[in-house]
Amino acid sequence: MPVLAYRDALRAAMREEMRRDPNVFLMGEEVGFYNGAFKVSRGMLDEFGQKRVIDTPITEAAFTGIGIGAAMVGLRPIIEMMTFNFAILALDQIINNAVKVRSMSGGQLSVPIVIRGPGGSALRLAAQHSQSLESLFCHIPGLKVIAPSHPRDAKGLLKSAIRDDNPVICFEAQALYGTTGEVPEGEYTLPIGKAQVRREGADVTLIGWSKMQLLCMKTAEQLSEEGIDAEVIDPCTLRPLDMETLVNSVRKTHRVVIVEEAWPYAGVSAEIADRIYYNALGFLDAPIERVTGEDVPIPYAKNLEAAALPSAAKITAAVKKVMYS
């Protein structure tokens, strides 16, 4: 199986879908002539031309709204946020328009749009460029939210997102763009709303997405040296959440640690924990532990940034807490 970088897998998804459907286009800052701020769209301008790979000025509200308007009349835009920190400028368009148009028109309209780009920390980018904003989007009924951790999933899920008739938010991560993995050749999609068991284990369930998934796997390997056999689940999609896969794991391990890069208050991990308590309380042998970012804006200083984020040590401590409580 060919090995691709995460960014190349995303590009393969967009390329294949744009070849398949002339109504799919890519729009965002620096996606064309600059080949993408993170080179996700490298070469796409050459293949598809300026009509379909569209550079925008720095106007997130307008180009997101333009994508929404275009989607309302039959196009299938992919809107690239240079980073999701900038999507805050487009929140009115996403929350009030992309999501609401269907409901408030009584189902007359749909908005098949994908809004994608990186989120999360990426080595000392400081407070305004390091945020993990998944929970903001997961809160909104009518939005699907995917957060792939591996190149294979990035490609398969993004292709499904582009074909989906709902607005879909695709959280990538700057720190993942250069990571590599096996990607099947040829045409495939992966279903939105399906979690994956990345590592089978018997003692404890670790749940993490995006780059926290990689941290969970790394920690699981370390734990195995101490004789703790962790099962690692990747939700892949944060909304709708695949509770079946999560509950099946809890029934097996009876102990859960959820790892989330974002802040603890009203985080996605809180929602997942609540749903596990509700659906599988009887199977739990210990209270669920959440390992999250610290409840502060991400600082610039190297030591402080590291201290603000989840780490293998923090996950290990949480695992031991659920194991021995």
Place this chain on the structure above:
Amino acid sequence: MMTSNPIPRHLLLRQMILIRRFEERAAEMYALGKIAGFCHLYIGEEAVAVGAISATREEDYIVTSYRDHGHALARGASPNQVMAELFGKATGVSKGKGGSMHLFDVARNFMGGYAIVGGHIPIATGIAFAMKYLEKDAVVLCFFGEGAVPSGAFHESLNLAALWKLPVVYICENNRYGMGTPVERASALYDIGNAARAYDIPFHQVDGMSVTAAYQQMKEVIESVRVYKRPSFVEARTYRYMGHSMSDPAHGHYRTKAEIDEHKKNDPIFQLTQEMIQASEMTPSDLTKMEAEIAGIVQEAVDFAEASPEPALSALTEDVWVE
């Protein structure tokens, strides 16, 4: 003036009277508690929507803000379904999910009323983007009040429409007040045309109290946008007689009753009626007949809305996601 297509004055008058009487009944129904929420009436401003929308073709698109009853009716939406929407009934244009501020009639390319000031301007611009992308000849009409002019969404949209040469007509319904704030206290661009000029967009000022002027000028503007494939900007100077919404007084803190009365002398329906009678295009008894017919339509709309069922509770979770 030579014109191959004479102005359809009867039609324009009829639509304006329909909107006026519809809105008057909506105010009554609001007072009776049949209509709730925010309800923004279009009384006084009818000439703008009627003039502009009558100048469109079927394939053109309309996007507007929350003061949208007049635009929906001018586009041909059924008065029954619009009134039912205001009542929150299942038979409403938006199945009772939208209400006064969110009328949608997609079959007529009426793409909605939106209630975040300025927030719909990018959407209208996006529909225009799609027309260019799909190589269609349709033009998008984007209505907003002068209260949206200082917003970021407005400026970002004008910039992109001009940069990308999109077929959209921005129509600023300048009724002088954003809720209770007069334009001179809200916009450094007191001459709103400067906003259009700043983005190299052709600017036109229209007498928003004259439906024939609005119709004629809009026809030219829309057709020139269709031919030259670039945006245009129209400021229609108009005036609302009522409060910002049904929850607000018509006058008081921010304007006097005398000011409203002064503007009523230019009432668009009165003006056109006088012109048509003087030109012998209509007799007073024709007008009486037209009024009676419209009164019947509005009564039927109220009866229809009243008799219609509320949405089934199962509708609560419908149309949130595309399954």
